[in-house]
Amino acid sequence: MTIEPRIGRGGRTLPLMSPKVRRFVLLAHVVSSVGWLGLNLAVPALAVTGMTTGSPATQHAVYRVLDMLGGFYLIPLSLTAFITGVVLSLGTSWGIFRHYWVTVKFVLTLIAVVLIPLSLLPGLRETAEVVAGTPPGEFADVARGGVGQVGAGFVSTTMYLTCAIVSIYKPWGRTAYGRRRLAASSRPRSIG
Numbered sequence: 001m002t003i004e005p006r007i008g009r010g011g012r013t014l015p016l017m018s019p020k021v022r023r024f025v026l027l028a029h030v031v032s033s034v035g036w037l038g039l040n041l042a043v044p045a046l047a048v049t050g051m052t053t054g055s056p057a058t059q060h061a062v063y064r065v066l067d068m069l070g071g072f073y074l075i076p077l078s079l080t081a082f083i084t085g086v087v088l089s090l091g092t093s094w095g096i097f098r099h100y101w102v103t104v105k106f107v108l109t110l111i112a113v114v115l116i117p118l119s120l121l122p123g124l125r126e127t128a129e130v131v132a133g134t135p136p137g138e139f140a141d142v143a144r145g146g147v148g149q150v151g152a153g154f155v156s157t158t159m160y161l162t163c164a165i166v167s168i169y170k171p172w173g174r175t176a177y178g179r180r181r182l183a184a185s186s187r188p189r190s191i192g
Contacts, residue, residue, distance in 0.1 A: 017091035025091070029084035036077040037160045039069060043120075044153030050127075051146040056139050060131045063142060066149065067128030070121055078113045085109060098178030101166040108159045120156075123148050 017025065043066065050062035085105065089096040096106050127145035134140035174182065 016093065017088075022088070022092065025084050025087050029081060029088055032077050032080035032084060033160070033163075035073070036081050037157070037164070039073055039077060040153055040156045040160060042069065044150045044157070047146045047149035047153065050142065051150075056134075056137055059139055059142070060134070060136065063127045063131040063140070067124045070124040074116050074121060078109075078116055082109050082113045095178065095181070097175055098181060099170065099174055100172035101170045103175060104166055104172075105163045108163055112156055112159055115152075115156075120149075120152050123152070 016022075046062050046066050050059050050066070053059050053062070086096065088094070089102055089106070094102050097103055123145055127140075127142045127149070130142050130145065131140040
């Protein structure tokens with residue numbers, strides 16, 4: 001693989017990240033992405049446990065834990081994964097819109113980052129409030145919220161696994177924009 005120079009507006013070459021900085025940002029990206037994936041694997045597992053348990057105490061604990069985990073970790077992990085991904089894209093020759101696989105990851109991650117505070121976290125809080133308002137020895141009526149959390153967990157996990165797969169296999173090649181940028185960087189420049 002050849003590394004193309006990054007050409008900015010007006011034909012200026014943009015600096016690439018140094019190897020040390022790139023490794024640090026890549027480490028932060030991988031750690032936050034893996035943490036985010038792990039959290040999203042836990043959401044449907046805990047929601048299924050909460051919906052199927054024979055113990056009101058277990059049900060109450062599960063939904064309180066879901067609310068605590070989601071409320072504390074989802075936004076920081078998702079934002080860290082998103083921001084470090086953007087920094088890696090812009091600070092390397094990959095770019096955000098030069099290769100289809102990077103663009104797909106960007107779009108899927110952006111969708112997830114937007115949906116967390118708009119959809120998933122309110123659902124987690126709502127079920128936690130229902131549980132908190134239910135006496136300790138009784139089951140809380142969380143069927144709708146539990147099903148939503150299972151569904152959201154499976155959808156988001158599918159999105160994250162798709163991101164992991166395209167990160168490894170890098171399918172589809174360059175976008176039309178990426179091909180134009182490569183052609184522009186290959187042309188000899190006049191010095192004047």
